[in-house]
Amino acid sequence: MNILLLLFAFLPHNFHGCAVAPDGMHGWAVTLDTVPLDTLSIIHTSNGGMDWEKQVNPLERQFFDVTCIDSNRAWICGVGGIILGTDDGGETWNIESDGHTKYYARIQLLDTLHGYAAGGDGVFGRKEGAIWQRVFTQWYQTDFYGVAFADTLNGWMCGRPSPEAGGEASHIVHTTEGGSSWELQVEDSVYDFLDICFIGGKYGWVVGGKDSTYEPLILHTADAGQHWDEQTNIEGGYYLRSVEFPDRYNGWACGMFGTILKTTDGGESWFSQPNPADSTIFDIELVDPFRGIAVGNGILLYRIEIARAWQEWVLGIEENNNIFSGFTISPNPFNEKTVISYSIGSCGQLSVIGDQPITDYRSPITFTIYDLSGRLIRRFTIYDLRFTSVVWDGRDDRGNSVPTGTYMCVLDGGEVKLKQKIVKIR
Known part of the structure; x- marks a missing residue:
């Protein structure tokens, strides 16, 4: 009998965010570990997730998410409102912002001059040029977990109630002014909203669920959020944490107990996709239907064109x-x-x-x-x-x-x- 020899344990490494460059080969994953952060807080792949290497973390901080616009330029956000950036593939990471909020949970960059971050206690982060600005929204009792901008003006955020601030409802909010002001689209006191994705500024999806029963939730809009409808044709799956659509029709969502859901019709129907995970998958990123990365509690998954299935990465077998x-x-x-x-x-x-x-x-x-x-x-x-x-x-x-x-x-x-x-x- 063979035994998997993990030269470092995936449990308790809590991989929480991932990103894939447009080439489908380079990518990053970050951890929200509470263990000493000289372990695996930032890791990098140059072959689509089949192999990973540790990168230097310039400070001891827990990270929620990572994004990139190419194989060299990437950004990380995390606890304390920290935002790091690199322009050399992660050889060096530089502090771009710190102290804005209790955390930034999700980050998106349109280019090197325009970036957006969803934060706790209703805080929104906006990059214009070299400076990250903090914007306080009126929803200070909401922890924003998802952000999606179609261009430099039109964007959306979603979030769930902040327990520390006495929040009682989840929200989807929208801006047409680059985040300077926001308007409410959806308020809900039953479900959590944990991630949001838009294609073309018109078609959007929000995922989340009810954490007490593990029930998944998927909302969809075809008119930029003027109307949101629940997509109910879901085969299996639990409380969802992330959603990704590389195009209008092909999409993935991931969540608790190893959930990976896939749609090929824009969400009219969702079906479970087999994978080796049985813990929570927190983030999923794809550049097309055949190449991507998913990460979670004790798990790193990759999907490459030659395999066309989710594979678990392990360091070696003895x-x-x-x-x-x-x-x-x-x-x-x-x-x-x-x-x-x-x-x-x-x-x-x-x-x-x-x-x-x-x-x-x-x-x-x-x-x-x-x-x-x-x-x-x-x-x-x-x-x-x-x-x-x-x-x-x-x-x-x-x-x-x-x-x-x-x-x-x-x-x-x-x-x-x-x-x-x-x-x-x-």
Whole structure:
């Protein structure tokens, strides 16, 4: 049996934003990690997502989104209203703006002189020339998550209620003045609005849903937002986080539990697209129906023309005679408790003196259990390698019984990390 050897763990790396250059080959992904940010906060691909390399992050900040206009010029936004820019493919990133708002969640550039960012607490960011300006909208109780500009005058934003500000409704707003002033198009107290996409300034889509039930929502307009209608012919799918249309008819939406939806008729019908993910996919970007990238909790997916299917990127595959020769969970599925075990293989130089195992492998072993949204549930650490298993009773670190469902267990041995699904049943 082969075991995936992840030279750095995708869980808990929370890949939150991605971008693909018009050539379909160069692209970026950024993380919203809360772990130390010397890991994977900015990564870059030059072959459509089949391989990735880490880029230097000039400051310790969490990032929401990244966009680009070609293979050299890209921009990142994130926590604290930070906006970074590069004109050399990411070799260097420069601070263009900071401190405008609690975060900018989505960013778009039409060219090097005109850019737009959707922010928390009703804040809109606008770039004119070299300067980013902050615009306060009247919807200070709304956290804007999506932005789409058709040209330098006409644009839209969408967002959900801000819990810190006491918000109670989601909004779609529109500007015809480049963001200087905004008008309301839709207000809703049931659904969250999390991303927006426009084609040609006339055809638009908004995605989101109801987070309490995971219900997805897709709205569509064919008249620049004067009327928004719900698209209900959806095959499967859960609470949606991102939407992308490279043209008027071909579109994708992604969300919780590995959801990727596709349409070929402008959204009249949506169908689920198979992919390896089972956690939340936060962003999806395509340059045409055959080339694109999708990212989420512990997952990087790429789609290239020769494959025409979503592929998961992993750094390498090793045979099971490496440091770990076994990683088992039994029973799986389980009801009351299950045993999570590992064994050290030949590269760990395991030997036995009497009944005491001796090994040259010195790193502590941790088993970490996450739910499919990437939230940490339970962590076990083994310092004495004479012990090779732990028992999970289906409870979190606070002693609360977790719901039935699918979880991810990550074995961390320092340089080596493995992951495996674990299912709790009634």
